[in-house]
Amino acid sequence: MSLNALSLLNRLLTRGKFRQLQIVLRVAELGSIQRTANAIGITQSGVTQALAHLEQMLEVKLFERHARGMRPTAACIDLLPVARQLMLGIARGAEIVAARQQRSTGFVRLLASSSAIHGLLVRVLPRFAEAEPSIRVQLDEAEGEDQLLAVARSEVDLAVCRRPAVSPEGWAFYPLLPDRFVVVARHAHPLARITSVKVADLSDWEWLLLPAGVAAREHFEKIAAQFKAEPIGFPVTTRALPMLFWLLQERDLLALLPLSLVAPLLASGQLCQVNAEVNLSIEPVGILAPLQLGEAAQKLSDFLQDSTSTV
Incomplete structure (x- = not known):
């Protein structure tokens, strides 16, 4: 019996576990049940059972055994990018919660191009950290289309980049550095x-x-x-x-x-x-920001704009 996407989603929401995603990613990377078990600190039988449970839940085979270990199937290869994004989201969620527990007043997901990092952020971001020590900034690097894709997926709060040909809907570009x-x-x-x-x-x-x-x-x-x-x-x-x-x-x-x-x-x-x-x-380097900013992101945006004249 084939499953539709909604049925699979409901199964994952009710029976899925984050550990299963971690195991799938590690087995695909290491190609071995034993090495995966050693890497994440569980037994080999625990890895095997987690994979079997996930394959049964999805009704699809994720790995094939061969002489040298485990090889991901075509279905598994298709799922790996999604699993990585989910684990990245979980890690970032943990960062946000940890920041709050450490009495941080905010968390900003900042995405920047190489030119923005070298030409602007290497000088300004450390000063912002000194001025606003209670705001945590997660800085990642990306270029061009990858930046716009992250914006479209709501994966960032601010981007520092070159002026795009067209700003995403609900976002605006503010030039900082010619x-x-x-x-x-x-x-x-x-x-x-x-x-x-x-x-x-x-x-x-x-x-x-x-x-x-x-x-x-x-x-x-x-x-x-x-x-x-x-x-x-x-x-x-x-x-x-x-x-x-x-x-x-x-x-x-x-x-x-x-x-x-x-x-x-x-x-x-x-x-x-x-x-x-x-x-x-x-094109100038500047801030690509949503029209409605959170308090922490607004403070960072204002600081970048105020500091431009001194960079």
């Missing part, structure tokens, strides 16, 4: 000592490129059209910031990046700005 693209390199790069570099001459040097589809790559293609020769690209293409920054500091590479993203590295002297005649603006 931004532009700059050419950067390490201080040992030959171009670091030149007072003015023509864009056409930038083709003489090796570039660290971001993947296609990223705004910085699209703007690079615009300035590359002014080069006197085809640009030389470093064999590694990445948007992973630790690798990006490490390569720039260790090799004679150029990169076109948002000023907000590299501002801390420029300020600390780890990188320098090449004096190239590049004039490429980018």
